[in-house]
Amino acid sequence: MAEYNIFGQPLETKPEEEPAAEVTEAAETGRTGEERKAPSRLAGKKRKLHPLALLALAAAILLPSGLSVMLGASLEQTRTELAHLQSSQDGPVIPVEEEPTVEGLQTQDRPGEGQDVVRGEDSGPELPAYQELYPELYAQPAKHNSIDADKVCYLTFDDGPSARTPEILEVLERYHVKATFFVVGKTSEQSKQWMRDIVAAGHTLAVHSYTHDYNKIYDSVEAYLEDFSKMYNLILEATGTAPQIFRFPGGSINAYNGDIYQEIVSEMVRRGFVYYDWNRTNGDAVRKSPSASVLAQNALNKAGSARRAIVLMHDSKSHVNTVKALPAIIEGYQAEGFTFDALTPEVRPIVYAYPK
Numbered sequence: 170m171a172e173y174n175i176f177g178q179p180l181e182t183k184p185e186e187e188p189a190a191e192v193t194e195a196a197e198t199g200r201t202g203e204e205r206k207a208p209s210r211l212a213g214k215k216r217k218l219h220p221l222a223l224l225a226l227a228a229a230i231l232l233p234s235g236l237s238v239m240l241g242a243s244l245e246q247t248r249t250e251l252a253h254l255q256s257s258q259d260g261p262v263i264p265v266e267e268e269p270t271v272e273g274l275q276t277q278d279r280p281g282e283g284q285d286v287v288r289g290e291d292s293g294p295e296l297p298a299y300q301e302l303y304p305e306l307y308a309q310p311a312k313h314n315s316i317d318a319d320k321v322c323y324l325t326f327d328d329g330p331s332a333r334t335p336e337i338l339e340v341l342e343r344y345h346v347k348a349t350f351f352v353v354g355k356t357s358e359q360s361k362q363w364m365r366d367i368v369a370a371g372h373t374l375a376v377h378s379y380t381h382d383y384n385k386i387y388d389s390v391e392a393y394l395e396d397f398s399k400m401y402n403l404i405l406e407a408t409g410t411a412p413q414i415f416r417f418p419g420g421s422i423n424a425y426n427g428d429i430y431q432e433i434v435s436e437m438v439r440r441g442f443v444y445y446d447w448n449r450t451n452g453d454a455v456r457k458s459p460s461a462s463v464l465a466q467n468a469l470n471k472a473g474s475a476r477r478a479i480v481l482m483h484d485s486k487s488h489v490n491t492v493k494a495l496p497a498i499i500e501g502y503q504a505e506g507f508t509f510d511a512l513t514p515e516v517r518p519i520v521y522a523y524p525k
Contacts, residue, residue, distance in 0.1 A: 308441030311514035322478045322507040324348040329484030330363030336492045347511040351416040354379035361407035368408045373511040376400045376415035387426040413514045422521045443514045447481040461493035469501040
């Protein structure tokens with residue numbers, strides 16, 4: 170019985186036992202027996218390999234290939250895990266073409282050195298051009314709304330100065346009352362002197378309007394600022410004192426400024442100025458002035474029910490009865506327990522508002 174090695178080859182036997190094999194080998198190679206080399210390990214079709222040998226041969230061939238495939242897959246998995254680990258430590262990897270703007274990045278997401286940065290445009294609201302106008306036109310700092318005392322009456326006079334101004338000042342001095350004058354653009358030397366007299370007496374001198382032309386000043390925010398700036402500078406030039414408060418011609422809400430009053434108010438408040446409407450009036454803003462007694466009665470109407478009062482009156486040449494009614498108005502409010510004072514930026518204003 171033949172014996173085989175681990176490669177399925179028969180072990181060497183004596184020559185006389187396999188003569189056919191030798192004859193066949195010599196015929197195929199054309200060599201003599203002496204020149205013939207050892208038969209090939211895989212040669213001999215008529216030789217049958219043992220099943221164990223076949224199994225060993227297949228393992229020898231397939232094992233290296235399988236190991237190579239397994240090692241390759243393992244290497245790829247290892248690389249993937251390393252990439253995920255690096256990503257978790259260093260933050261997200263952002264492709265250059267998808268890189269967000271600097272404004273949208275957190276600190277750990279900011280691009281590193283050498284990367285291109287795409288800067289976004291400012292998305293904030295565009296500021297109105299009129300905010301750049303009159304850069305000197307700002308009020309001085311004040312503690313707004315810090316004065317809100319009960320039973321205080323603030324007498325106010327619009328449209329001066331005029332020939333009535335000295336007469337009004339005399340009545341106020343007699344009763345030791347301080348008041349507020351919202352003046353207009355009268356440029357004569359006498360008018361400037363009356364402005365100085367108002368300030369010298371300890372009253373408040375404030376802006377009303379330079380032109381008092383509703384159609385012009387309420388044409389736009391820019392138009393209002395132009396008018397206000399002229400009046401502001403006239404007061405500053407005449408008295409050396411910069412006005413800090415003002416009153417809108419016709420009040421803060423009127424038939425001429427309904428579409429832009431909010432813009433005007435917003436801009437003036439932004440510049441630090443305080444405006445004042447009124448909650449009492451003597452009714453002298455008419456072509457033919459009522460009598461002094463009627464004016465006083467108007468000003469004192471429901472005075473007792475008011476927590477505080479800002480009384481509207483006018484200072485112009487034709488308002489003779491206003492001056493005559495002034496003592497009765499002062500005494501009437503005193504009888505209701507009121508004191509008097511001038512308006513300042515600290516006084517909480519009384520302003521109009523459209524009904525809801």
